[in-house]
Amino acid sequence: MHIRFDVPADPAYPGRVAAALSSVRLRKYGFIGAVLAAVGAIGFAVSRGFAWGDRISPLCIAMVVGGVLSMLYSPWVRLRARRRSSRYAVEGAYDITDDNIMMRSGSESGGIAWDGVAQVRDTPEFWIVYVGRMPATVIPRRLMSAEDAETLRAYMAKRGLLQLR
Numbered sequence: 001m002h003i004r005f006d007v008p009a010d011p012a013y014p015g016r017v018a019a020a021l022s023s024v025r026l027r028k029y030g031f032i033g034a035v036l037a038a039v040g041a042i043g044f045a046v047s048r049g050f051a052w053g054d055r056i057s058p059l060c061i062a063m064v065v066g067g068v069l070s071m072l073y074s075p076w077v078r079l080r081a082r083r084r085s086s087r088y089a090v091e092g093a094y095d096i097t098d099d100n101i102m103m104r105s106g107s108e109s110g111g112i113a114w115d116g117v118a119q120v121r122d123t124p125e126f127w128i129v130y131v132g133r134m135p136a137t138v139i140p141r142r143l144m145s146a147e148d149a150e151t152l153r154a155y156m157a158k159r160g161l162l163q164l165r
Contacts, residue, residue, distance in 0.1 A: 001155055003148045007092040007105070007140065019078040020126050021135045026074035037067025094139065096152060101129065103137060112136055120161045127156070 040063025047053030047060060090106035102111040112131060121128040126138035141149050156162040 001096070001098050001151055003094070003096040003144065003152055005094055005144050005148070007094065007143060009091045016125065017138050017140075020123055020128060020138055026077055029070050029073045033067040033070030033073070035067070036070060037064050040064035040067060094143075096139070098155070101137065101139065114159065114161075117161055120156050122162060127152075127162075 040060045043063065044057060044060035047056050092103065092105035095102040095104075098114070100111045100113045103109065112129060116131050117129055117136075118132055119130045120139075121130070121135075125142060126140055128135050129137050129139060139152070144152070153162065
């Protein structure tokens with residue numbers, strides 16, 4: 001297998017990459033926030049029926065506010081990542097072989113050996129490549145030909161790396 005494709009200097013591309021990489025790690029804040037907000041709202045509603053409810057109402061309100069802020073944290077981080085990364089728009093390229101994934105961006109280059117890849121997650125726009133438990137890079141499917149994307153998908157599935165969302 002030898003797949004090569006270029007990445008154009010698109011100001012929106014680095015933001016989409018940053019959002020894809022951060023969304024994986026930030027998803028838990030949404031879940032935690034939803035649980036906090038729900039427990040706080042239930043606690044506040046229940047506390048209204050008891051004499052001691054005035055004592056725990058501030059705690060319940062704090063839980064609701066904390067939950068809402070936790071749910072808003074992930075979109076805020078993704079928005080900041082998109083804004084900051086738009087100035088990093090440079091041309092690049094990917095060169096993917098049976099042995100490794102080589103990436104070039106501007107004057108920098110780097111690579112990841114397939115033997116070091118723990119898993120690959122499938123998202124709507126990218127394959128997110130993990131080294132250990134950390135997302136290391138993304139492979140953009142929309143910049144590849146359909147045949148190359150299917151070849152790479154089959155290769156990753158054969159190695160047992162590909163995990164669907």
